[in-house]
């Protein structure tokens with residue numbers, strides 16, 4: 485945690501209307517399976533921060549048949565990556581909804597330094613600065629154990645784990661009863677490859693945010709509860725000092 489210099493909303497608070505309505509703004513960086521989504525959902529439930537993830541937003545846009553959803557679907561149908569320009573526009577639209585000051589967590593975005601620059605510019609003009617960028621560090625062996633037991637609901641995107649988070653009825657989604665699937669990406673060889681690709685791709689992003697004094701590196705091998713405490717303690721708004 486030594487690289488982390490700013491503290492919560494004080495990073496930009498008091499410097500104009502943008503800062504006043506900003507709330508807490510976090511970016512989560514970490515490989516698939518490091519627990520970013522679980523932590524973001526916990527922050528949403530307990531602290532009211534919006535969990536903004538490109539995967540969720542794409543699925544929602546496709547379900548709602550929006551313009552972006554229709555364009556994204558043409559790529560998703562053929563198994564191609566949705567182009568950055570579509571993802572960028574959707575993420576900015578989602579962030580614009582967070583201007584009510586509720587705060588937010590970006591989970592899985594940005595993925596490139598070009599997107600990070602775009603995000604910096606957008607935030608500067610609309611929502612004030614980031615509070616912190618949380619970098620989830622995890623060892624290869626622990627990550628593989630987590631990923632190979634992971635099961636996904638193809639309908640609603642809910643994620644389970646055969647050991648750590650089993651559904652109430654084996655192999656069925658708690659929310660809609662759909663049959664859970666193991667993603668091909670989570671097979672050991674593929675998972676290991678993704679982990680290494682992730683590190684190569686994320687290194688420049690980590691440097692980008694470290695240079696800005698925003699990087700908060702956490703040990704993602706600890707429990708969700710412990711991780712929550714570490715992150716919340718670092719970013720929560722300072723408690724008001726009682727009047728004498």
Ligand SMILES: [Zn+2]
Nearest residue numbers: 637640657660
């Ligand atoms: Zn489901």
